[in-house]
Amino acid sequence: MRPGAWGRPPADGGQTLVTNEPxxxxxxxxxxxxxxxxxxxxxxxxxxxxxxxxxxxxxxxxxxxxxxxxxxxxxxxxxxxxxxxxxxxxxxxxxxxxxWPDKPLLPATARDRQRVRALAEVIACDIHPLNNLRVLQYFERDWGVPQPERDVWARHWMQVGFEAFEALLQDNPATDTFCNGRVPTVADCCLIPQVYNARRFGVDLAPYPTLLRIERACLALPAFEAARPERQPDAPDTSPG
Structure with a gap:
């Protein structure tokens, strides 16, 4: 949860950014x-x-x-x-x-940065808002949509989005160990939580082998492992007894 040390701030037009604030x-x-x-x-x-x-x-x-x-x-x-x-x-x-520009989350070139942002927005702008908690709560509270039907809604839009995401990754020379290249980017930061959500809702992930391969590579890294929901201090205690 608290690895590492502070990085160095970039120049900010003469304004010093205080990076050692909590x-x-x-x-x-x-x-x-x-x-x-x-x-x-x-x-x-x-x-x-x-x-x-x-x-x-x-x-x-x-x-x-x-x-x-x-x-x-x-x-x-x-x-x-x-x-x-x-x-x-x-x-x-x-x-x-x-x-903190060390260990960048965006690639060095404009073309790769655009690709990474586009992949991230497939998740953050197109998939996630449709299965967000407040949307599903609105269906239940205001429209009386039963749980099974709400789950069908969530699965449908995740599957639509994952089909596109898989196609964008497959056969693209920029796709490597991770969504773009050999280090994680904001695209991977977005993908892994959405795959977690998909499992919660029972989405069949077999049609998305590239997503699953990248998920395995990400979860092998301590940064991703420490961020997992079940490792958070407010996660429910599921230990026996």
């Missing part, structure tokens, strides 16, 4: 957006604390007045860096890359 991630153990940021923080080797935000219990901590001051969108994650509150997982990951 980092605290407002997170829910099973949130895929928070999972992305945990992976990014771990890949950077940054120390951070977790401030749990339970999205379900007692109507959800995200709806309480204290949290609304942190994020009026009622979403996780929020990364607090010193006194700054940083919102939206993709913007947070790019912030990490700009403030």
């Amino acid at each position: 980092l605290c991630l407002h997170s829910y153990w099973r949130s895929s957006a928070a999972y992305r940021v945990r992976i990014g923080l771990n890949l950077k080797g940054l120390q951070y604390d977790i401030a749990p935000v339970h999205l379900v219990r007692d109507g959800g901590d995200q709806h309480k007045p204290g949290y609304l001051d942190i994020n009026p969108q009622r979403l996780v994650p929020v990364l607090q860096h010193g006194q700054r509150l940083l919102r939206q997982s993709m913007a947070i990951l790019e912030y990490l890359d700009e403030v």
Whole structure:
């Protein structure tokens, strides 16, 4: 959870970025957006604390007045860096890359950066919003959609997105050990949490062999292993007894 040391900040137009201020991630153990940021923080080797935000219990901590001051969108994650509150997982990951450029999460060339961002947005913009907790809760609360039908909805859009993602990876010379090249990028930070979600909803992943191969490579790395939902301090205790 707290590997590594602080990196060096880049030049910032004469403004010094204080990189030794504490980092605290407002997170829910099973949130895929928070999972992305945990992976990014771990890949950077940054120390951070977790401030749990339970999205379900007692109507959800995200709806309480204290949290609304942190994020009026009622979403996780929020990364607090010193006194700054940083919102939206993709913007947070790019912030990490700009403030701590060591172990970059984006490739060196414009063409590869565009590809990585596009792959990440397939997950973050096209798949994830359709199976987000608040969408499924709305179906249940306002439309009375039964659980089995909500699950069919979630599986459908994950399968549609994964079919495209698999096609974008297959036979592309930039695809290697990871989504782009031989080091993880923001595309991998997004992919692994969505594969975790797909398993939760019972998606058949056999048609996506490239995704599964990349998942194996990612989960072999300590940064990904430490970010797994079941390893978070707010994860339910499933130990016997």
